[in-house]
Amino acid sequence: MTTRPPEGQAGRNGALIRIEHLAKTYALGEVDVHALRGVSLEVERGEFVAIMGASGSGKSTFMNIIGCLDTPTKGDYVLEDIDVSKLTRDELAIIRNQKIGFVFQGFNLLSRTSALENVELPLLYCAMSNKDRHDRAVAALQRVGLADRMHHFPNQLSGGQQQRVAIARALVNDPSIVLADEPTGNLDSRTSVEVMGILQELNANGITIIMVTHEPDIAQFTKRQIVFRDGKVRSDKLNPAQRNAAEVLKEMPMVDDDEEEAAA
Amino acid sequence: MKTLNILRSAFRALRRNKMRSFLTMLGIIIGVAAVIAMLAIGQGAEYSVKQQISALGTNVLIIFPGSQQQGGIRVGAGSVTTLTEEDAIAIAKECPAVAYVSPGARSGGQAIAGNLNWGTSIEGTGADYLEIRSWPVEYGEFYTEQDVKAAAKVCVLGATVAENLFPESSPIGQTVRLRNMPARVVGVLSKKGQNAMGMDQDDVILAPYTTVLRRLSHSPYLRQVIVSATSPATINEAQRQITELLRMRHKIASYDADDFTIRNQSDLAATATATTEILTILLASIASVSLLVGGIGIMNIMLVSVTERTREIGIRMSVGARGRDILTQFLIEALVLSLLGGLLGIALGVGGSLAISGFAKWPTIITAFSIILSFGFSIAIGIFFGFYPARKAAMLNPIDALRYE
Ligand SMILES: Nc1ncnc2c1ncn2[C@@H]1O[C@H](COP(=O)(O)OP(=O)(O)O)[C@@H](O)[C@H]1O
Ligand SMILES: [Mg+2]
Numbered sequence: 262m263t264t265r266p267p268e269g270q271a272g273r274n275g276a277l278i279r280i281e282h283l284a285k286t287y288a289l290g291e292v293d294v295h296a297l298r299g300v301s302l303e304v305e306r307g308e309f310v311a312i313m314g315a316s317g318s319g320k321s322t323f324m325n326i327i328g329c330l331d332t333p334t335k336g337d338y339v340l341e342d343i344d345v346s347k348l349t350r351d352e353l354a355i356i357r358n359q360k361i362g363f364v365f366q367g368f369n370l371l372s373r374t375s376a377l378e379n380v381e382l383p384l385l386y387c388a389m390s391n392k393d394r395h396d397r398a399v400a401a402l403q404r405v406g407l408a409d410r411m412h413h414f415p416n417q418l419s420g421g422q423q424q425r426v427a428i429a430r431a432l433v434n435d436p437s438i439v440l441a442d443e444p445t446g447n448l449d450s451r452t453s454v455e456v457m458g459i460l461q462e463l464n465a466n467g468i469t470i471i472m473v474t475h476e477p478d479i480a481q482f483t484k485r486q487i488v489f490r491d492g493k494v495r496s497d498k499l500n501p502a503q504r505n506a507a508e509v510l511k512e513m514p515m516v517d518d519d520e521e522e523a524a525a
Numbered sequence: 526m527k528t529l530n531i532l533r534s535a536f537r538a539l540r541r542n543k544m545r546s547f548l549t550m551l552g553i554i555i556g557v558a559a560v561i562a563m564l565a566i567g568q569g570a571e572y573s574v575k576q577q578i579s580a581l582g583t584n585v586l587i588i589f590p591g592s593q594q595q596g597g598i599r600v601g602a603g604s605v606t607t608l609t610e611e612d613a614i615a616i617a618k619e620c621p622a623v624a625y626v627s628p629g630a631r632s633g634g635q636a637i638a639g640n641l642n643w644g645t646s647i648e649g650t651g652a653d654y655l656e657i658r659s660w661p662v663e664y665g666e667f668y669t670e671q672d673v674k675a676a677a678k679v680c681v682l683g684a685t686v687a688e689n690l691f692p693e694s695s696p697i698g699q700t701v702r703l704r705n706m707p708a709r710v711v712g713v714l715s716k717k718g719q720n721a722m723g724m725d726q727d728d729v730i731l732a733p734y735t736t737v738l739r740r741l742s743h744s745p746y747l748r749q750v751i752v753s754a755t756s757p758a759t760i761n762e763a764q765r766q767i768t769e770l771l772r773m774r775h776k777i778a779s780y781d782a783d784d785f786t787i788r789n790q791s792d793l794a795a796t797a798t799a800t801t802e803i804l805t806i807l808l809a810s811i812a813s814v815s816l817l818v819g820g821i822g823i824m825n826i827m828l829v830s831v832t833e834r835t836r837e838i839g840i841r842m843s844v845g846a847r848g849r850d851i852l853t854q855f856l857i858e859a860l861v862l863s864l865l866g867g868l869l870g871i872a873l874g875v876g877g878s879l880a881i882s883g884f885a886k887w888p889t890i891i892t893a894f895s896i897i898l899s900f901g902f903s904i905a906i907g908i909f910f911g912f913y914p915a916r917k918a919a920m921l922n923p924i925d926a927l928r929y930e
Contacts, residue, residue, distance in 0.1 A: 330843055331924040351847045357923075358845020369840050369927065373541060383844035385530055430844065 276303035277437060277469055278327065283336035285322050285492075296322040298492040299336070304438075309464040310471045311480040311500075314489030320473045323489070324442045327471065328363045329353045341437055358386050362431025364441035368423045370415040376402065376426045377411040383434045401429040405459055421452035428459060432468070439463065441472040445479055451513050457482040458506035482506050535858040538830075549826045550866035552819025553906070557870025557899045558877055559812035564895035565878035567805025569888035574797040578790060584624075584754040585657060586764055588616075588771075589786045590746065607784045608747040610735075612774060613651075619770055622754055622763035627651035629749040630734045632741040637702040638690040645686050647703055647730045649737030650751075655714075657753040665697040665712030668733055676735035681712040684727040701730075706740050708732065760789060813902070819866065820906035827859050827914035838918050839926030852919035859911020860904065867903030871896055 285297040296319045304310060312320050325331040326338065329345060332353075338345045340360060348356065357363075362383075370379045380398040389397075402408045405425040415423050424444055431439050441460070445453035453476075461482060464470050472483060480486050481504045488496045539546040590608040613628040630649030635642050652670045655662065668679045680701065687696050696710045717726040738744055754763035764787050771785055831838070838851055875896075878889040 325924050328843070330927065331922075351849075354842065354845050354847040354850075357843060363843050365927075369836070369843070371837055371840060382841065386841075386845040386847070386850055391530075434845075 277306045277308075277341060278302075278304040278471075279337075279339040280327075281337045283323070283326065283333050283338060285319070285326065285331070286334045295492055297326075297333070300489075300492070300494055302487065302494060302497060304469065304471060306469055307464070307467060308469055308471075309460070309482075309484045311483040311486045312471060312473045312489060313475060313477070313480055313486055314495070316475065318489040319492040320475075320489050321442055322492075324440055324471070324473055327438075328361050328440045329357050330363070354386075358383055359434060360437040362428075362434065362436040362439040364424070364427050364431050364439065364444045366443040366446040368415070368420075368427045368447070370423055370426055370430075372415055375412050375414055376407060376418065376429075379415070379426055380411075380429045380433050382430060387434070397433055398429075401433040402426070404432060404463070405429045419452070420448050421455055424448060424452075424456055425459060428456070428463075432463065436468075438469045438471065441470065443473050443475070445474065445476070450478075451510070453479060454482075454506050454510050454513065458510060461506050531854055531857050532861070534854065535861045538834075538858055539861060545826060546862060549822050549862055550869065552822035553816065553863050553866025553903050554819075554870040554873055556812065556816030556819040557867050557903055558874035559815050560809055560899040560902070561871060561874025561891065561895050562877045562881065562889075563808035563812040564805060564898075565874070565889035565891045566881065566887060567801065567808050568890040568892060568895070569882070570804060571798060571801040572890055573888045574801050575794060578794045578797060583757045583790055584760050584763075585790060586752045586754065586760065586767070587788050588750040588752065588767065589788065590749075590784070591786060592782050592784055607775060608750060609745065610738075610747065612771060613747060613750045615770060615774060616750065616752060616767055620763060620766040622759040622766055623752050624755045625651075625653035625656050625753045627654040627657055627751045628734045628747045629751055630737040630742060630744070631748050632704070632737050634704040634741070635702075636686060636690060636730055638696070638699060641690050641692075643686055643689045645683075645728050645730055647680075647732055647737060647741060649734030649741075650731055651734060654731065654751065657751050660717065661715050662712045663715040664695065665710070667712055667731075673733040673735055676733060676739050678706060678708045678736060678740070679711050680708040680730050680732040681714060682710055683714050683729040683731070684716040685725055686728060686730055687713045703730065703732070704741055706736075708736075764789065816899070816902055816906065819903075820863070820910040823859055823862055823907065824910035824914060826862075827855060827911055828917070830858070831855060831914045831918040834918075835921065835926050835929035838921055839923055839929065842921070842923035843927060848919035851921075852915045855915035855918050856908065856911050859915065860907040863903045863907030863911070867900050870903065871900060874899070 280303070281301045283297055283300040284295070287294040287296055300319075300323060312323065314320055322331070326333050327340075329348075333346060336346070340356065343356070345353070345356065370376075371382070377395075377398055380401050381394050384394040384397060399408060399411065402411050405428050407422060407425050407429065410418060410422060415426070418426065424447075428439075428441075428444075431441075439460075444460070445456055448456060457479060460470055460472065464484075470483075474480050481500065481502070483500060484503055485497070485499050487494055588608065610628060613626055616623055617626040627650045632647045632649070633644075634647055635644050636647075637643075652668060652673050654660075655667055662681065663684070665681070667681055668677065671677070672679050680703065682690070682696055682701075690696065690701060691699065696713060699710050700707050701710060702708075714727065714729075714731070719725055732741075734747070738747075752763065752767065754760040767787060768783065772783065775784055777784060838846075841851065841854075875891055878891055881887050882889040
């Protein structure tokens with residue numbers, strides 16, 4: 262699982278993501294909370310990055326800005342040569358739609374809406390025939406191994422399955438990057454490894470992934486580990502010993518589906 | 526996002542809260558139904574007033590004693606009693622544009638036949654009254670010029686009076702006591718039904734005006750003179766001739782106003798129509814208030830819905846929905862609510878109007894105008910009251926919407 266993806270289709274002349282002096286300050290009444298205090302880093306195509314750090318160190322704030330869900334107070338953010346910090350609300354929406362797939366800790370699926378329709382959701386906001394949309398959503402569900410559950414509602418799926426639906430939704434529009442904020446935070450350890458296996462497989466197929474986790478075990482499955490502290494990058498190093506989730510899974514004790522459901 | 530997909534998801538969102546959606550629509554349903562029913566009632570009244578007036582005959586003039594008041598509306602009926610039998614006779618003789626003349630008198634009172642009695646109004650008329658009113662006799666015949674000259678003790682019963690005084694036998698040839706005067710029944714009028722004001726036109730007894738003046742009301746003055754022109758075209762000419770004649774007979778100086786009032790069809794029609802039009806507008810405005818309240822209901826529910834679905838909005842935005850996509854989604858939901866409500870309201874309004882005319886015997890008229898109006902209104906209300914909540918949803922920040930608990 263160390264194959265480098267073929268070098269960039271777009272963004273030939275630089276990193277996929279380039280961030281300089283990124284700062285975010287929340288004004289909470291009288292006090293200013295400095296969630297990010299000047300973060301600079303680059304992410305290349307095909308990387309699999311873990312963002313680590315204590316709670317409150319600014320990981321989520323960072324991810325939300327990278328995911329164009331939030332805007333920085335200061336600093337530059339260039340995604341595929343586009344200066345994102347200069348875009349309007351609508352342009353940001355298009356970036357989220359076309360270039361970014363976001364996976365949340367709490368899944369964030371629409372309830373009372375089938376897995377398939379959840380995965381179709383991003384495609385509703387771009388021009389596409391109903392058939393193409395359906396086909397692409399089914400293909401994305403197949404990639405995460407859930408094609409047989411596509412008509413189930415979120416409340417009929419286990420936590421791991423729900424997170425896989427969310428990953429399929431993040432993938433469906435062929436994004437430049439998949440962002441995951443503690444995707445295993447709500448899952449038991451075996452399911453976490455399963456989800457990491459899926460992310461590793463996607464990465465092996467050329468998808469760039471940035472993932473937040475505070476669990477060192479989970480970070481072991483990534484290629485690069487960045488540690489945040491107090492809104493700054495404290496360390497940024499490659500992971501020389503990336504573990505293979507598929508192999509780890511074989512060595513883990515088998516758990517019944519029922520127990521998995523109960524744990525989730 | 527394609528319109529069809531938006532529509533589908535709007536319907537799904539509304540189905541999710543069936544009861545709430547229905548109750549919200551109920552406001553619009555009732556509002557639209559009320560507007561349609563009220564307009565139907567008002568326009569029905571307007572129509573039947575016009576019918577009644579034209580049933581009077583298009584060439585009929587009514588001359589009242591007393592001077593004309595402002596706006597063609599007479600206040601204080603018969604305040605000056607200046608019309609006499611001689612005036613009426615002179616009009617018949619000397620106005621060539623006049624075809625028939627019927628002097629009018631009236632007396633209220635009990636009519637008694639055997640052991641039955643009935644309170645009604647006793648109208649004194651000339652022998653040509655039915656010609657002017659185009660009102661045929663059903664049984665028997667009308668009294669003659671001779672009867673009028675002789676102030677004969679005869680009468681003709683309206684259908685309602687006949688039914689009440691002679692439920693079993695034929696009234697022709699029988700005697701009724703009008704106050705204390707016995708009168709022989711010579712005829713029964715055909716049924717005319719209610720007039721525009723809902724009064725039963727068949728609840729009347731007709732007698733020679735001479736009989737009413739001399740034997741019942743003991744007054745020398747006429748209440749009115751009803752006249753028909755030789756044709757609808759000569760009605761203005763007839764009015765002019767009558768005015769000239771009466772001014773001469775009453776010795777009115779050229780600078781003085783008439784001491785009588787001549788009213789024709791179009792005066793009556795104008796007054797009555799104006800009244801019923803006001804009624805229609807009044808009814809419709811009251812009904813539109815409930816439509817407005819329905820709209821506020823939609824706004825309320827949409828605001829609740831936006832708050833409840835803040836996370837959904839956040840999720841949609843996180844996968845690429847733009848503000849305008851969210852705006853359209855909520856606006857369409859509001860529109861679907863108000864449109865469905867509008868359609869059901871039209872059905873209820875039309876059904877209700879038919880029921881009103883069926884059971885209460887009120888005339889109702891449903892026009893395409895009233896349907897289009899109330900339907901258009903409900904669309905406008907959907908857009909107007911849906912816009913604010915929809916905009917509120919569209920303006921949300923993706924991250925704030927996602928974090929919303
Ligand atoms: N919406 C907000 N308003 C005010 N302060 C916030 C908000 N979001 C995050 N913060 C603060 O910013 C800091 C970083 O938060 P966050 O990025 O969520 O940390 P992490 O994900 O690493 O736990 C924290 O001190 C947090 O309290
Ligand atoms: Mg966090």
